Amino acid sequence: MPHIPLKNDSQEIALFETRALTGVVIGILLVLGLLARLSYLQVVKHSYYTTLAQDNRISPIPITPARGLILDRNGVVLADDFPVFTLQVIPDRVPNMQRLLHKLKPLVALNKQDLRDFKRRLAQHKPFQSVTLRAHLSEAEAARVAVNLTRLKGAMLHARLRRYYPLGGLAVDAIGYVSRITQSEEEGQKAARYFGYHHMGQIGVERSYQKELMGRIGFKDVEMDAQGRAVRVLKRILPHAGKNLYLNIDAQMQAIGEQMLANRPGAVVALDPRTGAVLSLISSPIYDPNPFVNGIREKAYRALATNPNGPLDNRVLNGLYPPGSTIKPFYAYAALQTHWFHPKKHVMCPGYYHLPHSTHLFHCWKPLGMGRVDLKEAIEQSCDVYFYRLAFKQGIDRMTRYLTYFGFGHRTGIDLPGEYRGLVPTKAWIKASGRPWYPGQTIITGIGQGPLLVTPLQLADAVAAIANHGIRMRPEVVRGTLNPVTHRVRYIKPHAFPAIPRRRKNSLRRLIADMEQVVEGPHGTARGIAFGLPYKVAGKTGTAQLWSAAPGFNGRHLRSDALFMAFAPVTHPRIAIAVIVEHAGFGALAAAPIARALMNFYLLGHVHARPQNQSRPQTVAARTTP
Amino acid sequence: MTLLERWHLDKPLLTALVILAAVSLVVLYSASGDSLSFALDDAVRLLIGFVVMIMAAQIPPETYKRWSLPLFAVGVLGLMGVLAVGAVRFGARRWIAIGPLSLQPSEFMKLLVPMALSWFFARRHLPPKLTSVAGATLLVLMPVLLIAKEPDLGTALIVLLSGLVVLFLAGIGWRTVLTVAVMALAAAPILWAHMHHYQRQRVYILFHPEADPLGAGYHAIQGMIAVGSGGLFGQGWLHSSQARLHFLPDSTTDFAFAVFCQEFGLFGNIVLLGLYLFIVYRGLRIAFAAQDSYSRLLAGSLSILFFFDVFINMGMVAGILPVVGVPLPLLSYGGTSLLIIMAGLGVLMSIHSHRRLVN
Numbered sequence: 001m002p003h004i005p006l007k008n009d010s011q012e013i014a015l016f017e018t019r020a021l022t023g024v025v026i027g028i029l030l031v032l033g034l035l036a037r038l039s040y041l042q043v044v045k046h047s048y049y050t051t052l053a054q055d056n057r058i059s060p061i062p063i064t065p066a067r068g069l070i071l072d073r074n075g076v077v078l079a080d081d082f083p084v085f086t087l088q089v090i091p092d093r094v095p096n097m098q099r100l101l102h103k104l105k106p107l108v109a110l111n112k113q114d115l116r117d118f119k120r121r122l123a124q125h126k127p128f129q130s131v132t133l134r135a136h137l138s139e140a141e142a143a144r145v146a147v148n149l150t151r152l153k154g155a156m157l158h159a160r161l162r163r164y165y166p167l168g169g170l171a172v173d174a175i176g177y178v179s180r181i182t183q184s185e186e187e188g189q190k191a192a193r194y195f196g197y198h199h200m201g202q203i204g205v206e207r208s209y210q211k212e213l214m215g216r217i218g219f220k221d222v223e224m225d226a227q228g229r230a231v232r233v234l235k236r237i238l239p240h241a242g243k244n245l246y247l248n249i250d251a252q253m254q255a256i257g258e259q260m261l262a263n264r265p266g267a268v269v270a271l272d273p274r275t276g277a278v279l280s281l282i283s284s285p286i287y288d289p290n291p292f293v294n295g296i297r298e299k300a301y302r303a304l305a306t307n308p309n310g311p312l313d314n315r316v317l318n319g320l321y322p323p324g325s326t327i328k329p330f331y332a333y334a335a336l337q338t339h340w341f342h343p344k345k346h347v348m349c350p351g352y353y354h355l356p357h358s359t360h361l362f363h364c365w366k367p368l369g370m371g372r373v374d375l376k377e378a379i380e381q382s383c384d385v386y387f388y389r390l391a392f393k394q395g396i397d398r399m400t401r402y403l404t405y406f407g408f409g410h411r412t413g414i415d416l417p418g419e420y421r422g423l424v425p426t427k428a429w430i431k432a433s434g435r436p437w438y439p440g441q442t443i444i445t446g447i448g449q450g451p452l453l454v455t456p457l458q459l460a461d462a463v464a465a466i467a468n469h470g471i472r473m474r475p476e477v478v479r480g481t482l483n484p485v486t487h488r489v490r491y492i493k494p495h496a497f498p499a500i501p502r503r504r505k506n507s508l509r510r511l512i513a514d515m516e517q518v519v520e521g522p523h524g525t526a527r528g529i530a531f532g533l534p535y536k537v538a539g540k541t542g543t544a545q546l547w548s549a550a551p552g553f554n555g556r557h558l559r560s561d562a563l564f565m566a567f568a569p570v571t572h573p574r575i576a577i578a579v580i581v582e583h584a585g586f587g588a589l590a591a592a593p594i595a596r597a598l599m600n601f602y603l604l605g606h607v608h609a610r611p612q613n614q615s616r617p618q619t620v621a622a623r624t625t626p
Numbered sequence: 627m628t629l630l631e632r633w634h635l636d637k638p639l640l641t642a643l644v645i646l647a648a649v650s651l652v653v654l655y656s657a658s659g660d661s662l663s664f665a666l667d668d669a670v671r672l673l674i675g676f677v678v679m680i681m682a683a684q685i686p687p688e689t690y691k692r693w694s695l696p697l698f699a700v701g702v703l704g705l706m707g708v709l710a711v712g713a714v715r716f717g718a719r720r721w722i723a724i725g726p727l728s729l730q731p732s733e734f735m736k737l738l739v740p741m742a743l744s745w746f747f748a749r750r751h752l753p754p755k756l757t758s759v760a761g762a763t764l765l766v767l768m769p770v771l772l773i774a775k776e777p778d779l780g781t782a783l784i785v786l787l788s789g790l791v792v793l794f795l796a797g798i799g800w801r802t803v804l805t806v807a808v809m810a811l812a813a814a815p816i817l818w819a820h821m822h823h824y825q826r827q828r829v830y831i832l833f834h835p836e837a838d839p840l841g842a843g844y845h846a847i848q849g850m851i852a853v854g855s856g857g858l859f860g861q862g863w864l865h866s867s868q869a870r871l872h873f874l875p876d877s878t879t880d881f882a883f884a885v886f887c888q889e890f891g892l893f894g895n896i897v898l899l900g901l902y903l904f905i906v907y908r909g910l911r912i913a914f915a916a917q918d919s920y921s922r923l924l925a926g927s928l929s930i931l932f933f934f935d936v937f938i939n940m941g942m943v944a945g946i947l948p949v950v951g952v953p954l955p956l957l958s959y960g961g962t963s964l965l966i967i968m969a970g971l972g973v974l975m976s977i978h979s980h981r982r983l984v985n
Contacts, residue, residue, distance in 0.1 A: 012797075016752075023795070027933055037941075042858065053867055056848075
């Protein structure tokens with residue numbers, strides 16, 4: 001046995017005690033550290049972690065409000081919401097999926113594609129989330145499912161409001177449409193604003209009055225567990241329904257205009273000159289907006305987009321037309337403000353005009369000329385030579401300045417998105433274009449050709465300004481909004497632009513009298529529509545010629561657009577109107593009767609003019625009935 | 627002679643443990659989502675734990691001393707057996723099935739290593755010579771390496787720690803302590819290189835839990851949310867949203883402390899920590915009063931290890947230590963680890979109650 005020295009107990013105890021106490025000191029330091037950490041988490045960062053715990057626990061579920069309706073000035077519903085039923089299944093609550101599907105078979109139509117889609121969604125679904133089995137149930141199907149719901153454990157009928165345009169393409173260019181919010185729109189900065197919404201206005205008042213129509217989203221705070229299962233509803237913030245929108249547009253009048261245009265490319269704008277209220281806004285051809293609501297099929301969209309008549313174009317806002325002779329009264333107005341212009345002075349129209357020291361001839365539309373004409377006759381018969389001379393005398397600067405007063409070259413400020421400015425060759429524009437301006441260009445601008453481009457809306461607003469004694473109003477499609485809950489009505493206030501400068505007292509009255517001659521005069525270019533009218537009309541025809549790629553022609557072809565603008569009754573005008581029919585030749589023949597029909601309807605309540613096409617306009621896209 | 631004395635039980639220690647067991651039932655009832663059957667199950671396990679403790683208290687320290695080495699040897703053989711025929715669960719081979727029981731020999735090592743080392747040093751003069759330190763180190767490294775091979779790095783480190791605690795209490799020189807510390811630091815990169823991906827992830831996540839909030843950092847973040855949202859006084863019993871809505875994983879086992887934090891707040895934590903520290907204090911008192919160096923070393927190291935179990939679990943929940951699978955003694959839903967802890971406490975009581983009247 002090896003020698004084992006005696007253990008020195010007291011020394012060992014002392015050593016142990018030192019070590020143990022050292023351990024205690026280390027332990028105390030560790031405990032202090034732990035306490036510091038716990039205090040930091042539970043006191044300093046308490047609110048931070050409370051928020052995180054709340055975020056964990058509570059998830060807000062949006063409650064989408066009903067979108068406001070859109071109605072015409074007489075209360076005709078133009079955009080409606082109607083319930084769509086979706087059949088959904090919560091797989092975790094279904095005891096036997098095969099049996100459930102078997103039970104559903106006699107109640108709703110389920111084709112192979114539905115079942116295949118369902119199987120795919122089923123494979124991806126999160127616990128306790130519903131999976132769509134079939135969308136767009138018919139009312140009969142929805143009723144059958146609703147009655148049997150107690151037998152169908154796990155099945156669920158979900159109703160959602162869907163936008164529907166009951167009159168199809170009627171006034172689509174004013175109303176616009178809503179469509180599903182796309183991923184990129186959701187991801188954009190608008191994400192927060194549109195959270196919880198499924199549709200959003202794309203064009204028309206659906207877009208410009210988006211805020212009023214969509215109301216305010218509501219929320220319910222749902223307590224969720226870590227698996228995303230709803231445990232209970234903690235709090236509800238009710239949504240505010242969207243406001244109903246009343247338009248100035250008269251649906252019947254709109255329909256008459258659309259029928260008369262009969263899907264020929266063209267545009268009609270009718271305004272109340274006193275307020276700027278848009279009574280009709282037609283861009284023909286029209287199309288059915290309903291397929292756009294939940295995403296139009298690509299084939300159908302391509303058919304619309306490639307249609308040579310361009311149904312998707314909004315001609316009222318974006319159609320740029322040379323105004324032709326319809327621009328003449330505005331030049332006449334500019335000239336009437338000067339001291340050197342004598343409206344009664346006769347000018348010889350030999351059928352052509354040439355600039356001094358130039359041999360180039362500018363022709364009148366009447367090849368042999370009109371002989372001696374004064375301003376009245378020049379407007380009545382639309383003499384080109386008179387206005388060539390006037391243009392030469394006034395100069396481009398003065399001409400464009402007055403056009404600008406009438407709103408040409410600027411947006412009218414209508415409550416629709418995407419309006420174009422048109423083009424007025426002002427000094428600034430000429431300078432910016434970088435090309436020299438020749439006197440000849442001034443001459444042709446004098447009869448509404450050349451670079452000058454206007455939109456139908458501008459033309460209507462400008463003629464309304466003449467009717468309204470020199471006060472131009474901002475066109476308004478929307479008359480007012482109605483809160484469907486409180487029934488509070490808010491009218492859109494008419495907005496007047498600064499008065500058009502007038503240096504000579506009677507100049508406007510004279511101009512209106514001259515324009516009246518266009519319809520009422522023995523040689524008036526639009527005298528054809530005057531027959532049997534119980535009220536007096538003032539107007540101006542126009543025919544604009546331009547080279548364009550038209551359907552049925554290879555390459556370019558000279559097309560003539562028919563234009564007509566008018567207002568009535570002359571003494572106290574209540575309606576101003578501009579009509580453009582593309583490829584229709586002489587303005588008085590194609591465009592004026594449409595204006596007459598609309599004015600008749602608005603002022604008399606019935607249409608005297610013979611409609612050119614009795615049938616309802618065929619919308620370009622196939623109508624869908626819900 | 628009171629009943630407690632006859633049963634070799636220490637009154638203050640027993641009182642604290644009974645209170646902790648009651649707290650455990652209260653917390654786990656809430657953490658399991660008001661499951662009475664779960665709480666009853668825990669009660670049964672705690673009861674078994676107490677029975678084990680009482681049994682362990684009946685055996686005099688001399689017997690433990692005599693059986694230290696053989697038990698240690700059996701334990702090491704068991705570890706080898708695990709590596710040879712053990713059951714694979716969660717990608718690690720840690721369990722050995724004996725009939726209906728599945729045992730985790732590595733857990734036993736938390737008790738057997740201090741016993742073996744105490745026995746080793748009790749036979750020698752203290753402070754130990756360098757050679758005996760080397761011998762003791764070999765004794766410790768054997769099970770540590772076997773456990774690390776399973777792989778179960780967390781338990782391996784705790785077993786290593788248990789060895790180091792005995793070495794420290796035995797009085798190895800400060801210079802040796804320093805050398806070991808420096809060597810450990812130097813070994814850290816080597817250890818890092820040999821770690822499994824998930825282990826590295828845990829260490830990384832300790833410093834950046836937000837880097838992977840739904841993956842490796844999920845436990846840490848949800849734990850801290852539970853702790854932080856508790857505030858000063860807590861949300862009240864049965865109001866731990868983190869546990870009841872299942873955001874907190876392992877809410878009845880390793881993260882039971884997080885549930886406690888959310889429901890009872892900082893004040894509750896201080897009380898709970900005080901309870902644990904009282905047990906440690908009582909254990910150290912027992913060690914100070916021990917009459918031979920085996921008992922002294924064993925009691926001291928078991929107390930300190932109990933402290934470390936508490937500290938590591940709480941530190942893990944509070945986000946200052948990596949997420950290692952260490953349950954909170956008594957409070958967490960028990961398994962083998964509860965039995966080992968209770969056995970250790972039984973040994974402590976045995977040491978206290980088997981003192982001779984004359985030294």
